[in-house]
Amino acid sequence: MTTVLVTGGSGFVGGRLIARLIAVGHTVRALVRSDAAAQRVQGLGAIPVRADLADPEGLRAAAAGAELVFHAAARTDGGSRQQFWADNVTGTANMIRAAREAGVARFVHVGTEAALMNGQPLVNVNETVPLRPDSRASYSASKAAAEQLVREANGTGMETVVLRPRFVWGAGDTTLLPRLVGMVDAGRFSWLGDGRHLTDTTHVDNVVEGLLLAAERGRPGQAYFVTDGSPVVFREFVTQLLATQGVAAPNRSLPYGIARIVAATGETLWRTLPLTAAPPLDYMSVWVSGRECTIDITKARTELGYEPIKTRQQGLAELRSPAG
Structure with missing residues (x-):
């Protein structure tokens, strides 16, 4: 089977x-920077390789002999x-260069719908909507610029493909759900507006399905x-997510306009002053929590044969179970 490098x-x-790659018989190397990360990927069946994205030589060594890279x-x-x-x-530029020099045949990049964001709602958007490397949000701007590099790198011996999931969730999440629970516990959770706008989501298993199809097709x-197939009301879904952890979502709301002003003020101060902690509210948090984001996945369905392999109800049931 194929030798694969995963960052x-x-x-x-x-x-x-x-x-998933190990389960279907691939040999997998995984880029790691710490002993804890090495132990985690080794436990999954991958071969840990010590290297940093800022280390071109280490990346070339990690990619040597691999036919496929998932970034x-x-x-x-x-x-x-x-x-x-x-x-x-x-x-990303360093990883692209290392993969090409190592003779990697295909490079699959994990992108995001956030690469299209600059404060506007995203309503039934598809892949024709322009990227926003000029975005006010650092995450959005940097992911847009990274995707541009990946797509421009296609050709000259290496093929590149980008997969864009939206609002990744599921059992094993160490970021999104724990953060939401922490905000509720700390009394810092509020709906922006009434939270009843539509959003798309993507269960982690559906993300992986999309990545494998992108690599193949x-x-x-x-x-x-890629998404879970249909949008959901943001407030309803987040309430269900919190409930899987035995946490009740508060009813408190903050007007969207006020949240936007707070975020703009905080971002400006944090860029101007030598502050190390994150601002109390940033652009991305406001946009993700307060703006509609619905996505047309016709292209993935048509060209990749993509269909979600896990429903929201199945994913929520896993989160409710002790094993989840």
Whole structure:
């Protein structure tokens, strides 16, 4: 079977991807930076390889002999705009270059719908909507710029494909759900507006399904959205997520306009002053929590043969179970 390199393998998506790749017989290497990450990927059946996205030589060594790379590593929150750019843009550029020099045949990049965001609602968007490397949000801007690099790198011996999931969730999540629970416990949770806008979501198993299909069938140089198949009311879904952990969602609301002003003020101060902690409210949090984001996945269905393999109800049931 194929030798595969996975970056971000100790993370939520990367870990689930490794388990699926191992299950179907691939040899998997995983980029790691710590002993804890090495132990995690080794426990999943992958071979840990010590390297950093800022280390071109280490990346070339990690990619040597691999036929396929899944690039799932990314900074998702925390840090300055420069740190987002270093990790998500320069790091991606280094990985692309290393993969090409190592003779990798196909490079699959984990993108995001956030690469289209700059404060506007995303309503039934598809892959024709422009990327926003000019976004006010550091995550959005850096992921848009990274995707541009990946798609421009297609050709000259290596094919590249991008998969864009939206609102990744499921059992094993170490970021989204724990953060929501922590905000409720700390009394810092509020709905922006009334929270009744529509949103799309993507269970982690559906993300992995999309990644494998992108690797096998994706047209070189193309991007594909994947979701759970249909949108849901944001407030209803988050309430259900919290309930799986025995946490009741508060009724408290903050007007969207006020939240936007608070985020803009905080982002400006944090860029101007030498502050290390994250602002209390940032652009991405406001946009994700307060703006509609619905996605047309016709392209993935048509070209990849993608269909969700796990329903929301199945995913919520897993989260409610002790094993979840």
